[in-house]
Amino acid sequence: MMVDLRTSYLGMELKNPLVASASPLSEKVETVQQMEEAGISAVVMYSLFEEQITHESLRLHHQLEYGTESFAEALDYFPDVGRYSIGADAYLEHIKKLKEAVKIPIIASLNGVTKGKWIEYAKRIEGAGADALELNLYNLPTNPETGSAELEAGYLDLVSNIRRGVGIPLALKLSPFFSSLPAMAKQFAEAGADGLVLFNRFYQPDFDLEKLEVVPNLVLSTSQEIRLPLRWIAILYGQVDVDFALTSGVHRAEDVLKAMMAGASVAMTASALLKGGIGLASDILAELQTWMEEHEYESIQQMQGSMSKQAVADPEAFERANYMKELSSYSYLP
Numbered sequence: 001m002m003v004d005l006r007t008s009y010l011g012m013e014l015k016n017p018l019v020a021s022a023s024p025l026s027e028k029v030e031t032v033q034q035m036e037e038a039g040i041s042a043v044v045m046y047s048l049f050e051e052q053i054t055h056e057s058l059r060l061h062h063q064l065e066y067g068t069e070s071f072a073e074a075l076d077y078f079p080d081v082g083r084y085s086i087g088a089d090a091y092l093e094h095i096k097k098l099k100e101a102v103k104i105p106i107i108a109s110l111n112g113v114t115k116g117k118w119i120e121y122a123k124r125i126e127g128a129g130a131d132a133l134e135l136n137l138y139n140l141p142t143n144p145e146t147g148s149a150e151l152e153a154g155y156l157d158l159v160s161n162i163r164r165g166v167g168i169p170l171a172l173k174l175s176p177f178f179s180s181l182p183a184m185a186k187q188f189a190e191a192g193a194d195g196l197v198l199f200n201r202f203y204q205p206d207f208d209l210e211k212l213e214v215v216p217n218l219v220l221s222t223s224q225e226i227r228l229p230l231r232w233i234a235i236l237y238g239q240v241d242v243d244f245a246l247t248s249g250v251h252r253a254e255d256v257l258k259a260m261m262a263g264a265s266v267a268m269t270a271s272a273l274l275k276g277g278i279g280l281a282s283d284i285l286a287e288l289q290t291w292m293e294e295h296e297y298e299s300i301q302q303m304q305g306s307m308s309k310q311a312v313a314d315p316e317a318f319e320r321a322n323y324m325k326e327l328s329s330y331s332y333l334p
Helices: 029-037 050-064 069-077 088-101 118-128 148-165 181-191 223-236 253-262 271-276 280-294 320-329
Strands: 007-009 012-014 018-020 042-044 106-111 132-136 170-174 195-198 206-208 213-215 243-247 266-269
Touching: 007 243, 018 280, 029 042, 029 088, 088 106, 088 118, 106 118, 118 132, 118 148, 132 148, 148 170, 148 181, 170 181, 170 243, 181 195, 181 223, 195 223, 223 243, 223 253, 243 253, 253 266, 253 280, 266 271, 271 280
Parallel strands: 018 042, 018 266, 042 106, 106 132, 132 170, 170 195, 195 243, 243 266
Antiparallel strands: 007 012, 206 213
16 A cells, blocks of 8 residues: 655645755755755755844945944944854845755745844745745843733734735744743734744753853754654644644654644654764655554545544643643652
8 A cells, every 4th residue: 555645734735744944954955955855845944044134234234334433343243143154145046046956845944033124035035936934933032121922922023024025835933932832823823824833942052161151052852852842733733723843853753653643744854864864864754654554544644633632532641630640650769
């Protein structure tokens, strides 16, 4: 029996549910071609950061107004964006090159939180040929005077403005740190989001005790991290009218299967490909097909949402009752 791995995400028909999430793998045309050959059904490009758009605008203004001391100092204080210092215009050109090189959908990614030039660049991304746009809401509130209501209103305003500005599908990559994720998910859908990507991973800095400096510390994901997005997609599926993408912790065929059963349309992976190589995608898809054949599943659609909160016999397993049960079941053996 030949199983049907096709799925639909953001209105796009994909050949299977395995999507490459934003990572350095999309920086080169050749590696995106390799991902397509390995079976990846769509690629989310590395992110264009708000800081890059702002930096590029500052550079241009500096060249036009050269000689203004205060502006020169402002440029010196601008944070270094490191390897992602590629210009915003180069990002748009890269979209065009990828669209010419591969047949699978290319999803652009904007990373930031303020309106600024976002609407303009969202339009330019659409004009460059991107099939969809992933809005990466990566924000770490540090001001105690700024409340959650103000932050959330800003997010919703940003989403609704971008939605009005572009016609391509719009997905939001969220963090889990909302006081009521279901309410925010519903409001994001009402503001125009076509999909929700759960979840963003906040990279935590570390301290260098010898240099007494704050240093970056990038740790790739493991399969253990799938539990948080798995739980929330299972809870939100059927309650919020959007497509769900599960990201963080997708390393094996088993992880893809769990994502589909929770209610996701696609499972996104990056760390697994960075660790195991692009060819790992072919292995995951082969194992996915074998498992489905052995368990007599005819299609991905057949299993989607089958383990969501609304479908299981014990929905409390996703809630507080399960928390108490797990704690009471653990015993310490010295």
